[in-house]
Amino acid sequence: MAGQISISHDRPMIQALGDSALVVRFGNRLDDVANRRAVAFARAAQQAKMGGVIEVVPSLVSVLVRYDSSSTRFADIAGEIRLIVHGLGQDSEGREHLVRVRFDGADLAEVCETLALSRERFAARHNEAPLRVLATGFAPGFIYCGFHGEGMVVPRRSAVRPVVPAGAVLFAAGQTAIAATDIPTGWHVIGRSDLRNFELGASPPTAVRAGDTIRFETW
Amino acid sequence: MAARIRIDRSGPITSVQDSGRFGQLELGISASGPMDRVAFGEAGPLAGDGAGAGIEFSMLGIAFSVLEGEVSVGWAGGQFAVAVNETAQAWPGNGLLRAGDQLTILPGPAGNYGYVRFAGELDIAPVLGSRATNLRARIGGLGGRVLEAGDEIGILGNGAVPLVDDVAEVVEGPIRFIWGLHAEIFSDAVRQMFVTERFRVTSMMDRMGVRLRDEAGVFGTAGILSLVSDPVVCGDIQVLGDGTPIVLGRDHQPTGGYPRIGTVISADLDRFFQLRPNSEVAFAPVRLEHAQALLRGGTV
Structure with missing residues (x-):
C-alpha cells in the first residue's frame, strides 16, 4: 500500500511520472502540514528556475515538475529538488x-x-x-x-x-x-x-x- | 489574407490544434495539442510551412471548400481517403487549392486522427499563447469548441514551397510504459497480468482519454479506494473503481484521484491514440532511461 511507504514532510518522495515529469510528494494523505510544504516547495522551485525545468505545479500534497528530458536527467533534477527542500523556510505569505x-x-x-x-x-x-x-x-x-x-x-x-x-x-x-x-x-x-x-x-x-x-x- | 475556407462537413471531435498550450496547469488547463504529434508534424512541411495551427479531424474525416484566395494544404495522419474536387490524391500528400476547390477526406483503413495544415497561420486569436482547442476547458480554436459545418476560417500569409520530409517510421509492438505513481498499490499478481494479458481499445475515446476493455479481468471489480488527488500527465493509465483502465489524452484533467499503474512513454503516445476501437493492445514496461533515450533520438 502507498500508505506504508515512508514519507516525511522534510524528506519528500520523488517519483518519475512518465518520461518527462516527476512528482515530489510530501504525504499520502491530505493534511495541513503536507499541503503547506507542497505549496512552499512549489513556490521556491518556481523561483529557483532550475535548468531544464519547464513547469512546476503545486497540487494538494504533491508537486509536479515537468522537465525537458532531451537535455536533463531525472537524477540531476532530483538532486536540485532535495537542495531546495532542505532550504525551505516558513510558508511564503499568500494574498x-x-x-x-x-x-x-x-x-x-x-x-x-x-x-x-x-x-x-x-x-x-x-x-x-x-x-x-x-x-x-x-x-x-x-x-x-x-x-x-x-x-x-x-x-x-x-x-x-x-x-x-x-x-x-x-x-x-x-x-x-x-x-x-x-x-x-x-x-x-x-x-x-x-x-x-x-x-x-x-x-x-x-x-x-x-x-x-x-x-x-x-x- | 491568403485564403478563406468553409467547413462543409466535419466529424464529432474535429478541432483546431497547434503544438499545445504548455505551462498553464496551475490555472487548471492541460496543454492540448495534436493527439498524434508526429502526424501533425508531417502535415506542416507538406503544406509548405511547418509552423501554423491546423485542423485535427477524427475517423469520419472532413470536407472543406476554399471560398477565396489560394492556399497550399498538406494532409497526414492515419490512413484516410482524400480527394480534391473528386480527384483522388495520395495519403499523406499535399495540393494547391484555389477558390471554389473542395477537399474531401473520407474514412480510411487506419487511424483515429488526421491533420490538415496550411501554408500560413490560421486567422484565430491565440488564447494564453496558443490556438489549440481545449475541449475540457472550452478555450482556444473557435470558441473552445469542435468545428462544425458552416464554420469559416481565414488563413494568413502565403507560406512557402512544400517540403517533403522523411515519413516517420511506424513502430509496431506493445505500447511501452513506465511504472506509475501508484504501481505499488497494485499486487504483484495484478502487475504481472497487466504486462502479460491483452486489453482492447473501446469506442469510448476522445481527446480526454481512451477507455480500455479488460477482457482478462486483470483489475477485477474490486474497487481500489480513490487517493488524494495528484498531478496527472498525458499517457497516465488510471484504473477506475470498477476496474476500467483509461489512458489519459492531450485534454486530460490536470489532477486526479484514481490510482495510476503506469504512464505510456512519449514515443508511443501517438501510435496508441491512433489505435482504433476493438484493436488489441499489450503493454510492456521500460525503464525511464530507455524512454528518455528514445526521446533523444537514440536507439536502445
Whole structure:
C-alpha cells in the first residue's frame, strides 16, 4: 500500500511520472502540514528556475515538475529538488481575498441536517475562520479551501451532478471549493459566490493561487 | 489574407490544434495539442510551412471548400481517403487549392486522427499563447469548441514551397510504459497480468482519454479506494473503481484521484491514440532511461 511507504514532510518522495515529469510528494494523505510544504516547495522551485525545468505545479500534497528530458536527467533534477527542500523556510505569505457567499445551494438543507445545524448556524460556522487555498488546477480557476473545524465535515455525495455553474460554492471533506467554470461535481452545493476565478481577459486569468487566504462573508 | 475556407462537413471531435498550450496547469488547463504529434508534424512541411495551427479531424474525416484566395494544404495522419474536387490524391500528400476547390477526406483503413495544415497561420486569436482547442476547458480554436459545418476560417500569409520530409517510421509492438505513481498499490499478481494479458481499445475515446476493455479481468471489480488527488500527465493509465483502465489524452484533467499503474512513454503516445476501437493492445514496461533515450533520438 502507498500508505506504508515512508514519507516525511522534510524528506519528500520523488517519483518519475512518465518520461518527462516527476512528482515530489510530501504525504499520502491530505493534511495541513503536507499541503503547506507542497505549496512552499512549489513556490521556491518556481523561483529557483532550475535548468531544464519547464513547469512546476503545486497540487494538494504533491508537486509536479515537468522537465525537458532531451537535455536533463531525472537524477540531476532530483538532486536540485532535495537542495531546495532542505532550504525551505516558513510558508511564503499568500494574498488575502474576501469572498461573499449566498447560502442557497441545492444541497444546503441536507448538509445542515447531517451536521445538525440551522442554516444560520451553518453559515456562521462556515465563515468564522479564514481558510487557506489548498490547491488549484482541478479545472480552470477551481480552488479547494481548508480546513473547516470538527463538526463541519461531511462526505462527498454518492451521485455526481453533471453541471454546476461558475461561482458555485461546494462543500465536502472538511473543505469548501469554488467552481470558476461550469463543471460536474460530486460535492454538495451549498451556495454561490461572487468569485469568478477565471477571466481570460485578465493577466493572469486567475486571481487566487494556492497558499492564499480566503475570508468568507455572507452575501 | 491568403485564403478563406468553409467547413462543409466535419466529424464529432474535429478541432483546431497547434503544438499545445504548455505551462498553464496551475490555472487548471492541460496543454492540448495534436493527439498524434508526429502526424501533425508531417502535415506542416507538406503544406509548405511547418509552423501554423491546423485542423485535427477524427475517423469520419472532413470536407472543406476554399471560398477565396489560394492556399497550399498538406494532409497526414492515419490512413484516410482524400480527394480534391473528386480527384483522388495520395495519403499523406499535399495540393494547391484555389477558390471554389473542395477537399474531401473520407474514412480510411487506419487511424483515429488526421491533420490538415496550411501554408500560413490560421486567422484565430491565440488564447494564453496558443490556438489549440481545449475541449475540457472550452478555450482556444473557435470558441473552445469542435468545428462544425458552416464554420469559416481565414488563413494568413502565403507560406512557402512544400517540403517533403522523411515519413516517420511506424513502430509496431506493445505500447511501452513506465511504472506509475501508484504501481505499488497494485499486487504483484495484478502487475504481472497487466504486462502479460491483452486489453482492447473501446469506442469510448476522445481527446480526454481512451477507455480500455479488460477482457482478462486483470483489475477485477474490486474497487481500489480513490487517493488524494495528484498531478496527472498525458499517457497516465488510471484504473477506475470498477476496474476500467483509461489512458489519459492531450485534454486530460490536470489532477486526479484514481490510482495510476503506469504512464505510456512519449514515443508511443501517438501510435496508441491512433489505435482504433476493438484493436488489441499489450503493454510492456521500460525503464525511464530507455524512454528518455528514445526521446533523444537514440536507439536502445
